[in-house]
Amino acid sequence: MDITGIVAQLVFGLVAVLTLVAGFLTVTFRNVFHAGLALVGTFFGVAAIYLMLEAEFLAVVQVLIYIGAIAVLILFAIMLTRGLMQSETSNINKQWAWAALAIATLFLGMFLIILQVPWVHSGGAVYLDITPFLGTQLLTTYLLPFEVVSVLLLAALVGAFIIARE
Amino acid sequence: MTLHIPLVYYLIVAAALFCIGLFGALARKNAIAVLMGIELMLNAVNINLVAFWRYGSPNPVSNQAGIVFALFVITLAAAEAAVGLALVIAVYRSRDTVNVEEIDLLKW
């Protein structure tokens, strides 16, 4: 393997480890606010993974929406629900051991399956500014889902308003 | 440069992230933390979608199904978070708790 490949793998390893560690902290931090901040770290890691996959538009969207909007929404919700600041005796419920066991089995199963399947790399090159093509496809092939998205957002917004308003 | 990294690596990272998220969703007491676990799972799924787009499609520029799909998943995640957190806030206001173990009125 040439040097570019080694560098690429090193970078990937670093990003993957950071993402997974941040993810792990998200589900283990006792203080929910801290967990929210670790979640932001995970989102950054995932954005970096998108970049390595040459999906630059998606990486930017990940930062803009997940960090700029969804994480902020979560932090607002944390600030609004009082009493979370006291670190409780435990933030993990009673069946956590069973859950961990089941999930470990699940992961092992997925791991083995992923290794068994002979994946074919048929990836063509991504060499130019691909966002205009994305726009065109959104307006032609994926027109219906694109319009339905706005209806979905309208429904979610109205629903959330009705639930949350005083 | 991308194809220096095998597809399997991405799939394993995504699987691990998914499992971490699942643990968060199953084992956390705080309802907001449960929602965070779900967000992690959705992110893991998105990594898979984009990786399959990049490695599986013979022409990734003119067929960006993976990216479009991931975009819609992000949209759905936002809608889900908005409604889910609104529910948590509403429950908090009426029951004064966000502990999912105490929000069990339907059991009675």
Add this chain to the structure above:
Amino acid sequence: MLERYALIGLFAFAAITFPILPLVLAFLFRPKKPTRLKQSTYECGIEIQNEAPEAQAIWVQFRVQYYIYAILFVVFDIEVVFVYPWAVATNQMTFFWVAEMAIFMLILVGALAYAWRKNLLEWV
């Protein structure tokens, strides 16, 4: 394309060290004489009330209005994300190109109008 982002990655390392450096420098130069009074939470000169549970003492109950704005923001932020690829789409300037985005936007303007009519945008 990735080489550009490799430079961004390098930049990220620099951007992280950039704010840490003055903090470390200041740590070396500055005086360190903490006293109990100096370290008390600022409360306009009044002594802090309700000392008992450490975190509760300063907790403020925020209004749900903040969350309402956050939801509105999330929804429109997603709309913006769709506006950008649309704005650079290769089939610009056809009738359908405008009409499709107009429908998309009008539905979301409906959301804004709903919030407006229900007086959810009022900061009382």
Add this chain to the structure above:
Amino acid sequence: MDIWSFITNPLVSLSQLINNLITSILMSLGIPADITRIVVFLITGIITITILLLLAPGMMMYMTWLERKLVARMQDRLGPNRVGPFGLLQPIADMIKFLTKEDIVPEGVDGPVHLLAPIVVVIPVILSFAVIQFGVGLGAVDLNLALLYLVALGSVATIGVFMAGFGSHNKFAMIGGMRAAAQIISYEIPQVLALSIPVLLAGSISLTGIVQAQSGLFGLGWFFFYIPIGPIAFLAYLIAATAEVNRVPFDLPEAESELVAGYHTEYSGMKFGLFYLAEFLNTFLISAIAATVFFGGWQGPLVAQIPILGVVYFFGKTILLITVQLWFRGTLPRIRVDQLMNFGWKRLVPLTLGLVLFTAITLPIYRFVMLALKGLGG
């Protein structure tokens, strides 16, 4: 490389020279081509980053001087005039003071969050400098999605504000942090929508593409002069961006008469200095982005012949726009929270949404007029 191109375009030529020099040295040492490429990338990258990271605090320091001097003049005062001629050394004195100030960490703060908040606020601002095009071919990185990248980084600042508010263990900081977050998110939508109008007109999200689309016609090609959408979009952007970085008249999160100093109440010494740095660098960035997307960036007379002039034009336009923002600061009173939210959601958002659609509809007309004018002119 001839001497004329070196004189007219020194920075780009110099970087090419360094690039070639390192490459040839490494090649002559017998190092394989791919390692050479990586080493060259690292060295040139580090040089570029160092220059930008020296430029950023320098800009910030002299912006504080400019602000104090200008606002003082507007209010019939003298402003700093003790340290150095015209007080020009004042920023350096200020920096020394920041370094030697005691860092008071109150009891009960959330240690790591309190410490990380100013760092988190500064990082995205510094990263934004990576994509700004300071002149013809003079920018660290020329991304396809540069404008979207800037917008995305701008939205990260909310997290830092939250951290400062939460970590400080103080009522005023918490209220200030929440208010700041609500304000930032309310004005982000109009800001991003206003920025999408130059994207529509240019058909490109990259800053280079947008600047090139404004070329020709002796400056009439600047998007600001696309009557009527250009000026409206520019104003909407300027207002929304000013609100997003919490500057006067939108400085409610740090309204000292009601909230002490908002989310930086409990910050002192260098940590406060970092918040201050971020605020000024943000002001610079707003002006730089506005200069790029509405006023033609480095476009100006004779740029095609002497590319280095582009840097002069770019900084000239940027400093002019900074002065406008400082003028706001010197003259406008602070608005109320309800006015702020109403103006954002009930005026700016519908306005910018309508403007985007209007631009899309009238785009063919503008394209036609521009083509016709260019045909007449040349």
